Each structure stands twice: as structure tokens, then as C-alpha cells.
Amino acid sequence: MQSYWFGDVVDGTCHPCGGDAAAIAERVLSLDAGTDPSALPDWQVAVSCGACRDRMDYIRRLRDVCFLLAERTIQEKYSGRDVELLQMTRTLDELDTVINLLTGLAAEWYQTRHPAFSRKFRRIQARTLVRTMSRHSGGALGRVTGDIGRLSETRTALAREVSERADEVMPNCSALVGGLVAARLILHAGGLEPLARLPGSAIQVLGARAALFSHLSARSTPCPKHGIIFQHRRVHNAPLQVRGRVARVLAAKLAIAARLDLYRCAAAPEFIERAQARIDAAGAVP
């Protein structure tokens, strides 16, 4: 017996499965896979048994089924807990870039209006700077600086949401490196499942693409010690001589944490406790 999307063929006789597109789609999903080249569907067979009227009708019905299948698969892929987190994190990082760029431009603009103003030797926080500029500028510059201020508020709110969502989606990774860094890790891996499939050594250099490829292609540069995980305080605060080791241990523990997050979907306190102790120990200077 050969099974096709439109029905079964037994000893040269075709039995159409009937039903509407949704029923046929359901059936297609239940069919077992096959790659026998002699067993591909033939529209003439489908016509001969009344599954469809002619070739046009064959394609039309097949299309209806394929649309349903595709729409269902898209919905499944988008229903993952991490899907929205990826978009949120991407927007957050891009917001940072935009705010920095605009603040720099606005400051230069402001300086042409106020020649006596300089940021040199004055530790002005970017936020304070924007507020000052917006208070003392009118017209378009005033509006631009006002918008930067509002963008910063949006950024703060979004960062909190990302962190909360990361705690919920990946409690173990977030416990080790914090929600924001954990979210950036799955952004670079492309999702929680791809991250959980990565070995620790790959997680360690995730996000250090340029350095890694320059090392791989020419071998003239040293291998990068850390990618995104550098943003975690225990890595960037570690003394230079143990920083690579901290990154390695942290990445190895993150690989386990990601798998716990994917398959257990809950925090594992005893694992986190042991992992934290191990990471702290790696950071101790001998």
C-alpha cells in the first residue's frame, strides 16, 4: 500500500481519503515518512479515483492543505516561551545603540549653540546631560533631546521586562548570570533549545564572532576567552590571570543550566548553589 496526501493506493486501486482540507492536513501529519522515488504522488491517479477533478483542482486542493500545515507549524514555532523574549532583547540592545548615537549627536549640536559648554573634566551622566540640554534648548533640538529622554524611559521599562521574562523562561541561567545576560545568550544562540544544544566551549565565545573567526581563519590572533558572558560581573571583574578560567567554568555551568531550563522548566536550587560556589572558587587568585 502507498499512502499519499489525497488517499491510499492498494494494488493499483486508489482510495481517496475525502474530507476537507483540515481533515486531510491532519492525515498528512499522521502519515509515516517515505523516500521511495517510485512512490511519489501522481495527479492522474488522484483524478482517476475521484479525489479531484483535474490537474488544476489537484493543485488547488494540495495548496489548501499545505497552507493549513504551514500556518499550523508557524503557530507552533511562535508559541515557544522564548520567542517573544528574543524580540524584546533585540529591541533593547538596539535601543541602547540608538540612544547613545542620538545623545552624542545632540551634545555636539548643543555645543554649537552654547560654545562655553564642555563635558571635559565634568562627570555628567548621560541622562543628566540630556535633561540639561532639553531644558536649555528650544525648537528641533529641544524636541530631539525630549525624545531621547522618553526613549531612555522606554529602555528602562523594557530592560526590567526582559529581566523578568528571562527569570521566568530560564530561571537557572538567570540565577547564574542575571536575566539580561541570559537573554542576550539565547538571542545569539537563536532560542533556548539551540542554546541548550551548545557545548560549554561554544557558550563561552558566543557573541565574540569577529575575534573567533579571525582566530580560526588566520591563527595569528589568540582565541577569544569570552563573548557575551564578559558582561557578567564575575567575568569582567576577575583579575586578568584567572579571567579565562572563570569564563570557562561559568560557560560550562551555563550549558548545564540551559538544559535544566529547557527540560525541567524550573529552578534547581541545589544545582545553582553548587555552581555558584564552583564559579567563585575559579575566580580566587592562587
Place this chain on the structure above:
Amino acid sequence: MIRIDGVLVSRGQGGVYGERMLGDLRVWDPYRSKLAALCYQDTGVELAPGMRVLYLGAAHGTTVSHVADYTDVVYAVEIAPRPMQDLLEVARRRTNIVPIMADAARPEQYARLVEPVDMVYQDVAQPDQVAIALANCIFLKPGGTLILMLKTRSVDTRREPAAVFSDAVARLAAGGGVLVRDSAWLAPYHHDHAAIICTAT
């Protein structure tokens, strides 16, 4: 295929991706589409009315829409959800596109849906591009054409494109079932991209 003053066009409803129109003909830009770039090379690749095409790596459906303008039916396989949403939108307006959301590396997933075809077009950028192309030859009629768009940089960034290319040709020839008929680099339209054209035996 239709050429007007040396410009490749196809006949169909425009506005799929903001393409330029010449009257009611859609300009098929070789800089945007690798298949168009191949048609500008002298390799004798022709899309003819009545052809059935299996298109792997359909992405947003820009090239697919042009192929559909020329042929009887296009089975367009794509795995990523974001491009698939666009592809579905293109397919809604072109009734000879059959959109299939599946992994081109696993043809058994859609073997129950796709009939024997005259052309398999492989544009999936994966390190094992050749294996994907060979696996999908089960859909190819005897004498049908397999076009493999080899993105040498996706196969291996460290090796020379020419080495990756000759390796792929050798593997296709050794794979069985197809004869390598012709090949072409797609410069100046696309860099480090080569097309390998095979005939099914």
C-alpha cells in the same frame, strides 16, 4: 525566457517586492536573485511553461514569484517561520505556488506531497549543501535538471571558494543519479557564489 533589450523579465502581477516594471512585465534583477544571475550567464538554463519545479530554500518568495511566472507549478520549501509568513502571502496571490514548511535536508517530510518534477533548485545555505541537493534528487524525473547554488562561504569560511567548488562538483559526480553538465560563477552579481547544473540520469 523573455528578454527585452537584454533585460530579463517575467510576465505576472507585480508589486511582490517593489520590483521595477516594464509595462506589464516584471524586471528580474540579477543582483537580487541568484537564479536571474545564472540566466544572464551562458549556461542554457531555461524555465519553460509546463515545467514543475521543486524550490528548496524559498525564503521570502521573491525568486519563487518569478519562477512561478514562467512555470506550471513551484513547490516552495522553507523552514524558518518569519520568511514563511511572507512566502505564504506571495503564494496567496500566485495560485501555482505550493508552499511547504519543512526541512529541505529531510525530504521524507514532504515526499507525500510533492510529485516528480523537471527541476530541483537548491538554494539552502548550509554546510552540507551537496547532501541536501542529492537527497532531493528522488523528486527529479529522468533527464530533469538539478541546479545547486553553492554559497562557498557558507560551506567553509576558511577554505578558498575554488577549492570548495571543485569539492562540491566531485561529490555531486560521485553521489550517483546525476551528471554534472555545466557550472558558472555568478560574478559580478554575487561574489563567491557558484551554480552547478546537473542532469538526472
